[in-house]
Amino acid sequence: MTTPFPTSLGAELRDLLGDDFSMAEAERLSYSYxxxxxxxLPDAVAFVRSHEQVESLVRACRRHRVPVIARGRGTNTTGATVPVEGGVVVSFERMNRIVRIDPDNRLAIVEPGVLNGDLQKALAPLGFFWPPDPTSSPWCSIGGNLACNSAGPRAVKYGSPRDNTLGLRAVAGSGEGFRCGTYTTKGATGYDLTRLLIGSEGTLALVTEATLKLTPKPSALRTMRATYKDVGSAARAVARIMAQPVTPCALEFIDDVALGLARAHGGDTVPVAGAMLMIEVDGEPDALPAAADAVAAAARGDGLIELSVARTDEETALLWSARKALSPAQRTISPHKINEDVVVPVSRLPELVDGVKRLAAAHDVLIVCFGHAGNGNLHVNLLPRNDAERTRAEACLHDVFALVISLDGTLSGEHGIGIAKREFMPLALSPATLHLMHNVKDAFDPDGILNPGKLLPPRP
Incomplete structure (x- = not known):
């Protein structure tokens, strides 16, 4: 039975936030998924505008033992922002200022509600970018990127949010505000709380400000598309590419099933092949040809059908057409898509791809694989089309995760754990490791009010 929302807390938060606090059903429904x-359904929605408001809100909710769920723009795919125990959803969408851009020190200070795409637009005229670029970058917030360590294709060369964030300002579950990290690219002063908070899905603290590390934008880019007779040949090519000195800025893998769906949706611009790699190399114009040649040489090998190099923006768009057609193509197949983002060491990608093929056949479930192969991060998409297939897909998912762990991999590269993968955490982490994580949670959030029911499984 759900505990009634305290009337006195509602009055206190309304005094604190005014019209930025709502208990209206329409608002609650809008922030329930x-x-x-x-x-x-949450009990209330709060639209915060300052660090001080977040501190006061968390303290008030702690006194009443009411859950607090931080939310960006709701693009998460694992249920990390769904208020499973009710409480107050804290939306950061109105806390969206770019506080400062400092090109001399290669950093930007932003509030968590800033959209990834808006930050990139502000940085572009200055010749910089922030490397994390998830597919949802036009709509997702920096706070959401930090919550799940969401990266995207460029992570293969430039790293994830953990690698591109210098420091944070945040509020713990105690209601205490604090800062962590530095304004410098080097620092060895105590525990690295910045990297700890990134990827914690709002279970340890609510981030109210982030100091981001900027990267100069390369002036030239070369795009290539390599098709192969089978997925094994493509997976082995990935291992060769990542073993040579030039690191591509994108290395995307698409299997034969995905290509077939994309071709049915996108037409003849999508090639017929057993698998495909999309490869991009960036750098300065004088050095780029040699770098691209080195990557192309590694892409060649047994099973290669064709290696195409784009010479114009139009040709680049054409080469990427298959990848762009994938998401809409999958939606036509199954509204119940199970989208997982597992990771294995790059050298073990062939085993992962082959293993997923076997599981698809054994469970009689359609599975599409594509993703950020340069990191060993594949999106394994199970596409059940009816109730019987949904039941088989759930059983298949258990076997997919077991396969990944057996290959020294991990459950998530950038989507996070949320609700969807919480039950599988004991498969990936030892009891001792989970015990330490629970202790960390207790230190930051002594009453367990921050995003309960997410990420960590219940204590034994």
């Missing part, structure tokens, strides 16, 4: 298609 995310891109995972899971849903649970």
């Amino acid at each position: 995310d891109n995972s298609r899971r849903q649970a």
